[in-house]
Each structure stands twice: as C-alpha cells, then as structure tokens.
Amino acid sequence: MKKRTSILAAFLLTMVSAYASNPRTDSLWKVLKTELSKEPRYIDRKEQKILLLRQRLSSIPDTQFSPRFTLLSQLFDEYSSFKFDSAVTSVNRMIDLSKRFHKQDELIKSRMAMVTVLLKSGFYKEAFEAVALIDTAVLSKQTRHEFLNLRAMLYAEVSAYDNDAFFAKSYKQASQRDYRSAASIITPDELEQMTSRAFLPETDRNRKPTAEFYYRYFLDNHLTEHQVAMAATLVSHAYQGDDKLLLLMLASISDIRSATKETFAIFLLGQEFFKLNRNGDAYICIKEALGNAAFYGTRNRAAQIESVLPLIASRLLEEKQHEKDMVWIGLGIVMLVAVVLVFQLVLFRKQVIRIKVNEQVIKEKNAELQDVNGMLWQSSKIKEELIGLFFKTCSSYIETLEKVKRKTQHNIKLGKYQDATTVLGNVQIQQEKTQLYSTLDSVLLTLFPNFVASFNSLLNKEDQIWLKKGEMLTPTIRIFALIRLGVTDIETIAKILDYTVNTVYTYRARVKAKAIVEPEVFEQKIMEIKFTDEF
Template identity: 70%
Template sequence: MRRKISAIIFCLISVIHTYANTPKTDSLWLLLKAELKKGTSYIQRKEQKIRLIKQQLEKIPDDNFNPRFQLLSHLFDEYSSFRFDSAITSVHRMIAISKRFNEKQHLIKSQMAYATVLMKSGFYKEAFDAVAEVDTNQLSTRTEHDYLVLRALLYAEISAYNNDAYFAKRYHEASEEDFKRAAQIINVDELERTINLAFLPTGDKKKPTAEFYYNYLLSRKLSEHQIAIIATRISYAYDNYDKLLLLTLAAINDIRSATKETFAIFLLGQELFQHNRNNDAYICMQEALGNAAFFGTRNRAAQIESVLPLIASRLIEEKQHEKDMLWIGIVIFLFVAVVLVFQLVLFRKQMIRIKMNDRIIQEKNTELEDVNGKLWESSRIKEELIGLFFKTCSSYIETLDKVIRKAQHNIKLGKYQDATRVLGNVHIQTEKNQLFSTLDRVFLTLFPNFVASFNSLLKQEDQIWLKEGEMMTATLRIFALIRLGVTDIETIAKILDYTVNTVYTYKARIKGKALVSPDVFEQKIMEIKFTDDR
C-alpha cells in the first residue's frame, strides 16, 4: 500500500515539475524563433570580426612567430564552428608555421585542432590519422588531458555514426576508457565538477535540476559559444522538458555566436520530433540542414536528411488531417446552415400563416362587431317599437273600452242620440296624427342624426329640414321606416295610410334628386348611425 501511495506521489511531483517547466520552455522557443530571424546580423558580426583578425595578421611579419601563431589560432577559433574550408586553411597555416619554427607544443595543438575540425565535419578516418600523427611523448599534462578527451569524443562520434551493435559498442567502450583516463590526469575545476553532478544517477539528492543549470550558465562569465557547448553536453543527463530547456538554450547561443556546426539545433529538432511538435521540429531541422551546408558538415547533413523526411511526412499527415477536419467542419457547417435555412423558411411560412390567420381573425372580429352592433341596434329598435306598439295599443283599447261602455249605457237608457254623440267623439285622424307624432319622437330619439344624414345625400335646394316641434314629413317617414328595416312598400303604405303608388312616387322622387346613384341610396340610408348609448 505504501509503495502505491509513493508511486502516486512521485507521478504527481513529476507532472507538476513538467508543467512548471513548460512555460519557460515555451518562452525560450519564442526567443529562439526570434533569434533565427536575426541570424544574418550575427553572421555579419562574425565576418566583421574575422576581417579584423585578417587585417591584424597582414601587419605581422612572417618571421614573428608568437603573434602570428596567436592570430592564426584566433582565426581558426572563429572558423572552427563557422566554415569548414576556412578552418582547414587556417589550421594548415598553423601546422606549417609550427613546423617551420620547430615549435613542438604548438604543432601538437595545431594537429589536435585539425583533428577536431575533421571530426566535426564527419571526416572520421582523416581525424584518426591526424590524431595518430600527434607525438604523444611530447604531451604536457594538460595537453595529454585534452588529447584523451579529443580521442574519446572521436570514438563517441563514430560510435553514434555507425550505430552498429558490434562496432558501435567497441567505439563506445574506447570512448569511456579515454574519458576515465583523462579525468585521472588533472583535477577538474569548479565548473567541471558542477557539470559532472548532472550525470549522477536519477534520484540522487546531489543531482541539480535542469533549471539550476539554466540559471547557473547564464550567471557565469561564459561566452555564447561556451554556454552552447556546456548546455548541449548537460542535456544528455536529462529528458523531456528538462532536455528541451537546455537544448533550446544551447541553440539560441549557437545562433548568437554564429555557430554553423548545427549540433545543438539538430538535437533540439530530434527531441521536438519525439514530443510530436512536428512543425517546430521541422523548423529546427531546416535550420540545421542550412547550417550543415554552410559549414560543410557531411555527417550532420546525412543525419538530418535521414530525419527530415520523417518529420516532413508527419507534417503532411497533420496537414492532411487538418484539411480533412476542415472539410468535415465545412460539411457540418453547410449541413447546419441548410437546416437553419430550412428552419427559417418554415418559420417564415409559419409567421406568414400566423399573420394571415391574425388578419382573418381581425376581419372576422370586425365583422362580428359589426354584426353584434347591428343585432344590438336591431334589438334596441325592436324594444322601442314593441314598447311603442303595446303602449299605443293599450291606450286605444282603454279608449275603445270607455267609448263602448258609454255607448252601451246610453243605449240601455234609450238615449240613442247620446250614444251616437259618444261614438262621434272618436276622431280617427287625430289619433293617426298622434301615432305618427309618437313614431317620429321615438325614431328621432334612436336616430338623432337621421335628418342631417338624409339631407347630406341630397342637393341643398332639395333638402328637408324640420323646424323645432315639427313632425317629420311623409318622405322622411317613408325612409325612416326603411331605416328601421321595413322595406316592403305595401307594409309602409298600410302603416302610413298611403297607397302603394304614393309611397313608390315619394321614393322615386327623392332618389332622382340624390347626390348618389339610386341603386345605392337605400344602402346609404341603412348606414345612418344608430345612437349608441350603451
């Protein structure tokens, strides 16, 4: 159980450590891309420095060994990681002048420099031949240490280049043996001791973090080229984002120092490829390939050309995947767009249908309101006329009852003249006038604007206006009955005690004087407003 808990805690710490380093790695990568854009300016600065050394060298006489060899050595240092052919020319001049003045130690230094530049360019056989020419009997302690380190690096390089299970193992063992012998010759300084701590076993408390080395190298007074070399060397002791941090730092300083040997940025490209950062890996490999062509590094160019197609193919796969996803996205978008358009069309049709239904409902409501108004109007008219009818009938029945009783009473008493006189007191015309007066009053109460509305349909000279207290004329009564819904001429004639011809004549005369067509005159009469006292 404890082992499981410890394993979980260790995984959490590793994840936290990894993600804690990620932002610094990302910011360094952005800095690296910015430095790549400024590569030309760093090359120009390097070339300017080389021109100054050459100008100083031209001023030194051929027989003045020390200053001339020193300048040739500086010139070689500038070319050693910049241009292979120029570096070879410089080191040959160093070898020639050393032999000319019989300077053994300077000759050994020149031969070792020659072997170093051959090793960087992949001329491994020539580099071994150059190492074999070194007179090991003339080596000082420091020179012997450098010689063993050079030979160890050469064995390591050819081991990595061969990549064969049998021969690579032999070269690797020889490299380890030379490194051990070199470590026993001299006491290493504080910088070397700190670097060696990186190669302690993982989990050792004394082993510093990659970020420690990042800050450590930047805090020391080291050249850009030295920082790149040491950071590349330490990167072998770490993996994942720690390795990316150190290799990115090395690549940045290689660019700033115009180093074209390309080792750091090549390793960075490989590591990025392992992390599936294919686009970034492709950028590094392209830069490394350009640097290899610039410097003339055959072995590195071969390594890059073997890896670059893998990165390119993966990039093509990613681009194809992105293209496929884009097409899928476009298809989905078009499908959604079509569905939305279809929905919008349906929605628009529904809205149009709803608006049409609303309009129909409004029209129906208006029609219902008109019908209700007319029904209410008709109901009111009927109520008034029925009331008038019963009131008038009741009055006439009461009057007839009185007349009958008086007549019967006088007849019983034999007063026949008195009975005749009682019957003679009933004036039919007066009663008719009284009925018409009541009818006029009720109608004008229901239609107070009838006379004005009726006259608006006639010319001014033909208009009929009533004086105060005056009853309606026969013409007005005819059209008043029509407005009340009595349209049958015979019925109108009986109500008004006229002949059918008389009623017809009145109607025809008025229609002939009307401002509107005779066909629509009665319709206009029906449109005269009823008093709304609801």
C-alpha cells in the same frame, strides 16, 4: 472509416499538445525564432571580426613566430565552428609555422586543433591519422588531459556513427577509458564538475540538479555564448520532455548569437519537436540545421539531417491534408446545424403564437405581482425602521454608560469617591432593564402583531396566555418571541432576559408540555409564524 479515424486522432493529439505546452519553453521558442531572423546580422559581425584578424596577420612579417601563431590561433578559433575549409587552412598554416620554427608545444597544439576540426566534420579516418602524428611522450600534464578528452570524443563520435552491436561497442569502451584516464590526471573545473552531476546514476537521483537549475547556472556564470551552447547541449542528454527542450533552446539561441555553424543543438531540438508531433517547429529547426551543415561543410551531420527531413516534410503534408479534411467536416457540421436551426425556427414560431395567446393572462398576473411586491416593500421598510430604532435605543444605553463611566473615572481621579458613588447610585439598573424589555416587546409586537394569538393557538385553551391592554409580554412569550427572531441559543436567551439557563429550560419545557402539537415540532410551528398571520 479508417481515414476519418486518423483525422480525429490527429485533431485530438493537436489539442492535447496545445494544452500541454509549457509557458517557459513557449516563450523561449519565440526568442529562438526571433534570433533566427537576426542570423545574417550575427554572421556579418563574425565575418567582420575575421577580416580584422586577417588584416592584422597580413601586416606581421613571416619572421615573427609568436604574433603570427597567436593570430592564426585566433583565426582558427573563429573558423573552427564557422567554416570547415577555412578552419583547416588556418590550422595547416599553424602546423607549417610550428615546424619551420621547431616549436614542439605549438605543433602538438596545432595537431590537436586539426583533430578537433576533422572530428566536427565527420572525417574520422583523417582524424585518427592526425591523432597518430601526435607525440604523446612529450605531452605536459594539462596537454595530456586535453588530448585524452579529445580522443575520447573521437571514439564516441565513431561509436555513434557506426551504431551497431559489435564495432560501436569497442569504440564506446575506448571512449570511456580515455575519459577516465583524463579525469585521473587533472581535477575537472567547476563547469565540468557541474555538468557531470546531470549524469549521476539513479541511486543519486536526489543530488541531480533540475534543468531549470542548469538554465539559470549557464546564464548567471559569465560564460561565452559558445560555452553555454556546448554545456547546455551536453547536459540536455540527461533530461526528457520540456526539460530537454529548455536546454536545447538555450543552446540553439547561443549558437545563433555566436554565429556557430557547426552546431548539433538545433538538430537535436528538431528531433524533439518531431517526437512531440510539433512538425512545423521541427521543420524550422531541421531546415536551419541543414543550412548550417552545408555552410560549414559537415558531411556526417548533413547525412543525418537529410534522412530526417523527408519524414518531417511528409508528416507536414499529412497535416495539411488533415486540415483540409477537417474543413470539409466542419462545413458538413455547419450545414447540419443550419438544418437544425431551420427546424428550431419553425418550432419557435409555433411557440410565439402560443405565447401571444397567453400574453394577456401573463399581464394580469404581473399586475397582481406588482401589487403584492408593493405591499411587501412597505412591510419591509417598516421593519427596517423598527430595527433601526431598536439599535438606536441600544446605542443610547451605551452612550449613557459611557457618560457614567467618564464621570466616575473623573471623580475617582480627583479623589471624590463619594461623588463617584453617587453617580453610580443614580444608575437604575432595574429601571433600565424594564425600559429595555418594553422596547424589546414593542419591536417584537410591531414585527409580529399576531404573535401572541399565533402562540396561543398552539396551546390548550385553558393554558393560553393573553395580555391585557398596555401589558408587557410575559417571560414565557418573550422567550419564544426571541426564538422566532432566530435567537435559538439557550445561553444567549438567558443573558438577554437576565435569566438562568435552567429557568429558560424550565419555561420551554412547561410550554411544550401544554402544547396541542408534539413537543418536537412545537418550535418549528413557532418559526412558521408570519408577519401578517390572521385568526
């Protein structure tokens, strides 16, 4: 039972992770995997560049200090994040060259380069010995700033490596002192200031940029791939979740493109995937990180990775076993569904037999419905044509008014005011109203031929209103006929019939008072009058 519960929990967690994914990080992860497939190409490009530098170095005589030292520095820059042993060889040659020519500044620069590469590779004891060889009394302002930052990084790395309650604390304090001292010497550049804002305290949360801001900033400010990787890795420590993934993916992509093998970003990314239970993605990252550590020769990093890799591998094995269990569960569900379907087929056959028994009855009912539908269609067609006729009549009135308007405006424009008055005088408003009401009555009675009879059936016999042959509707009937057509607003009715609102209210009140039904339901009964009522 516990095993099945764990399988269900894993399945639900996988579903939640799938739905909770971020489109931006998903697309960036695809780019990262594509770049991993291109990694040999980037390494070849790096090695070609190194080969050219070595060829140029071999062509310069040993007696020329400046060009040889410059090329050795460039070689060291290429090797420092690519191959540890070659980087150490290059920096030792820089030290020997500086000593031979008695170049104090270059010697200090070379020793700091040695500290850097030893720090990256986990040779902390040797790094401290190299730091002790640097004569701090002769350092320039800029060099002292770089020296203090470098020593602060060394203290921080040792603190993280010890990771205990006593020794790690003292190293961390020493690191913070050196960072503060370095900051007091030289004002940080724009990139340093920008990255430091990511670590503002909680009280300054509103000033802290978003991870998306840093993502765009690193891409839009013409930084090298290595600079982007270092800055994005640093800033990622200030964020969590998808924000952290975004920055670490950017750093990992930049490391791959710059053929950087001494990289921490891909390892941190693998750890984040592991926390999110994305074990397949975590395995890809950790495996790449382990390959990088072996390629570069990073002892401390390899030890860290080797401690995490078995955990990811074991979880992947568990997931595979869970998938197999889910397949068996799925097969069981399919079998159960098959049994249910067979049972449903038996019931369906019985229903088919019953349907056939009643099929003839259904056909007869369908024939009746077709007849009724035909009648309704004819009735609907007639009503549509009558409504069209009504609107055509209204259009004719509008056209007549338009003609009168144009003639009048024309006469006024020509100064023929008497002719304009004559044109306006020829408009017989009352006659037009009478014609309009006649058309309206004709349409109403066509749509509701039994309206008058239905209306009178709601009144006492002595109060009923009957029309003589050829007679138009009375104002009272006309008001309720408009209500039946859906015109329920009193002001609208008054405007259509050229009555005052009080007149309409009066007519309604009188009729309701004479009704044989309750006044509250009288208008509801009016609305129930149908097209083909019979009496």
